[in-house]
Amino acid sequence: MNHNTPLPPATPRRPVCHLSDVQRRVMTAAQLRTHGVSSAETVEQCRPGGPWQQILPGVFLLHPGPPTSEERLHAALLYAAREAPAPAVPVQPGVGEPHRPVYTEAVITGLAALTLHGFTTTPPLLSLERIDVLVPRLRRLRPAGWAHVVRTPALPPAEQVTGVPVAPVPRALADAVAWLTDAVAVRRLLTEAVRGGHCEPAAVVAELNRAKLLGRPHVVDAVDSLLAEGRAIAEHRLYTMVREYGLPDPVWNVDLRLPGGPHLGGLDAYWPEQAVAVELDTRAPRQGHRQDDDALWSEYARKREHLERLGITVVHITPKKLRDAMEQQATVVRTALMAAGDRDPAAHVVVLPR
Known part of the structure; x- marks a missing residue:
């Protein structure tokens, strides 16, 4: 079964034409019920050798085989997001404009977010063993599979990258560094953030400070290099300003x-x-x-x-x-x-x- 395989017959069934391609391939149990698929039918489709599979608690991949990197991202968000009640009548998008998925109280962060922001020193999405997702601190949610829950008192303003809500670079860096013990890896990330023009050193250091990471010796060493790198880049920009x-x-x-x-x-x-x-x-x-x-x-x-x-x-x-x-x-x-x-x-x- 490929991702265009229709949902099994059930009544009543909402049309899926308004959904994006990835929404048709990855759905929660609640979404399937909204589209007329009962829990029993879902279980039947996910039988061994069946066309569907459960990839995270309550999240289903509607085709056999491993999920793509895009599907893993959306599955993690679906698992972590707060379910929003579906409208009785779906809003119809314009011609050729399927709805983008909306995720409530869930934002991709950490290494996955940095990869989405275009970092080259982070692993490809498919090779990441976990995808960090920010959720409000009071949410009762446990990590599951590759979906790793990161609680925060306040969600940062998300940036949309390839249709996915992603934490700003400084916050994503802090959440990545929190789990890294390799001093070289930390230094590479911080250096690319500044050298690649993603953000200024002060913003990175402020987030590391907020996360209480500046007491770790390998982070302090990386920050010293970051500040030196930032000054060198600022001086080069000053030369450029005078010349141009x-x-x-x-x-x-x-x-x-x-x-x-x-x-x-x-x-x-x-x-x-x-x-x-x-x-x-x-x-x-x-x-x-x-x-x-x-x-x-x-x-x-x-x-x-x-x-x-x-x-x-x-x-x-x-x-x-x-x-x-x-x-x-x-x-x-x-x-x-x-x-x-x-x-x-x-x-x-x-x-x-x-």
Whole structure:
């Protein structure tokens, strides 16, 4: 029997033309009953050598042979999702537009979610021994087969990937790392997240912090590499911004000092003639380092205030702004450079390589 094999006759039976292809191949017992298939008929179809099979508790594959990766995903979601009452009359989709399945209170996360997001360092879906599914913490549901239940106080806003609700990359990373003990594997995942442009280091570290994973030595080591990787990428984006948007060349990565006086701080880019500086903010929250983070922010603020008292304009840019709004950041810097002529001359400072 292939996936186009019709459901066994029963009355009354709702039409299945409104269902997507995968919905016709994977159904729950409740859905089968909705379409007129009794429990006895389901048992008969799932007899040894029969055309159907039960692949998870209450979830049935309507063809023989192993499930595809798509079928495994939808089966896990069907198992974990809260059953929604079916409408008396199904809403009819447009021509050639079958309904997408709707899963209530169930979101794919962990390695499966990362694979769906396009990660290359994660295993193919078919080779995953388990598929992690986020559900609300108060749901009474046990893991079964490859469907692994991950409880959470609040479900993250799901992103639709190939018709499947998937956790955002930072959350999926945290849920994957929670079960990984291989330091190399953790480092590869975090590095790909940043290098592949999936998210910024700060978002990843915030999720790892929330999951209380920053106390694990192999995770801390991977985060250190992640932050270094994130800074290198942010610096490259800053170079790209200057080049692609026709800004004058600055001096890069410099320290400023007053002549014969104290050190004023390091800057990522500086235009001496206009006395305009750019500083990248690559800080990320760390568990147990809140005081250090506050101290670092205070240092940022003190340096900026000191430089501006000397007549130097400081443009503060985050890596996320460089990634998502590079043109806007270029406009901010260009405006600061053009306004230099309208300001009083800045104090003389010594510019040294950093």
